[in-house]
Amino acid sequence: MPGPDATHVSRRAFMRRLTAGAGAAVALARGGLVGAEAAASPYAPKTYTNPVYEGSMPDPFVLRHQGVYYAFGTTGGERKGDGRIFTLLRSNDLVNWQELGGALAEPTADRDYQFWAPEVAYEGGTFYLYYAMGGKEEEKFELRVAKSSRPEGPYKDAGLKLLDCENNRFTIDPHPFKDADGRWYMFYARNFPNTEGGAHPGTAIVVDRLVNMTKLAGECKVVLRARYPWTLYEAHRRMEVYGQTFDWHTIEGPFVREHGGRYYCFYSGSNWQTPNYGVDYAVAEKVTGPYTGQGAEARVLKGIPGHVRGPGHHCIVKGPDGKTDYFVYHAWDASMKVRQLCLDRLDWTPQGPRLRGPTYTPQPVP
Secondary structure, rough: OOOOOOOOOOHHHHHHHOOHHHHHHHOOOHHOHHHHHHOOOOOOOOOOOOOEOOOOOOOEEEEEEEOEEEEOOOEEEEOOOOEEEEEEEEEEEOOOOOOEEEEEOOOOOOOOOOEEEEEEEEEEEEEEEEEEOOOOOOEEEEEEEEEEOOOOOOOOEEEEEOOOOOOOOOEEEEEEEEEOOOEEEEEEEEEEEEOHHHOOOOOEEEEEEEEEEEEOOOOOEEOOOOOOHHHHHEEEEEEEEOOOOEEEEEEEEEEEEOOOOEEEEEEEEEEOOOOEEEEEEEEOOOOOOOOEOOOOOOEEOOEEOOEEEEEEEEEEOOOOOOOOOEEEEEEOOOEEEEOEEEEEEEEEOOOOEOOOOOOOOEEOOO
16 A cells, blocks of 8 residues: 555646756766776776666666667656657666667657657667657647657657557556567556456556558557556546546556467556656466456565665567577665666576565675
């Protein structure tokens, strides 16, 4: 359950407070070296300690392209120094990060809008940046896509939104996934103000097929609905857009990985502002489901009192060896003002995927 100070705060207002001044933060390189310089130096440290980037980096996504890592993070309603949206970092080793400015050219000059959860896909020589835009009206966000010929951008909005199968009012956290047959799918989160099938009302995850990289097929299927107490976002939450009060649950931030012929949909659950936030997963034989086996707790990633606060909204990326999987996620700093970039190894065990962490002590460099 949320802590006593976790009363409802709108995401827009909260994002404005926590990002104020955080845009000026810079990467703190281990050993005083950054990016390619650190990777090439024989004096580069053999261990790292989380966070690997101490600036504001919520909802991190990492793209690996031609051996270089590019990380994208939420900026809410803020802009980077170059006027762009979404913090953009570059690294050769997942540990030493160099800030490149912003990724997305402003699609609107209206500062009432928020921009969340960027993810990038590469197809046919073009990089596609998917993100959520909204916050001007209560519980109203839409999925959009921008394009660039380079991984570092700048990305330019394509001028249209990705319509989900019900043109839902609240759609966030787009996650593009390419299956082994070359087909693309879009996983994302949307609101369900009902209790169909015994599920809790709240934000949950669906999947749709991408007809092309800028259009959904309108064939979405439910991937996961909240069914356990740990995913509670807020009890007795009044939502005027539905004219009801709910015990509202949240499942969000989907990320899919195929392993051993099965599809694992990882997700974050609970209230992102609280220590209860964490990551779990469900499994399917087909990319579109049905997905089963979600946990009664966050089995992959959860906080450690006094050390790791509210970890979640992750991505999974191969390490420099091209074989080992790493979880890249955010966690709060000690003052609960900035969500920082963290990294830990993911193992595939007989009991399912498990994280070697979250860690807060020195770890071997990937």
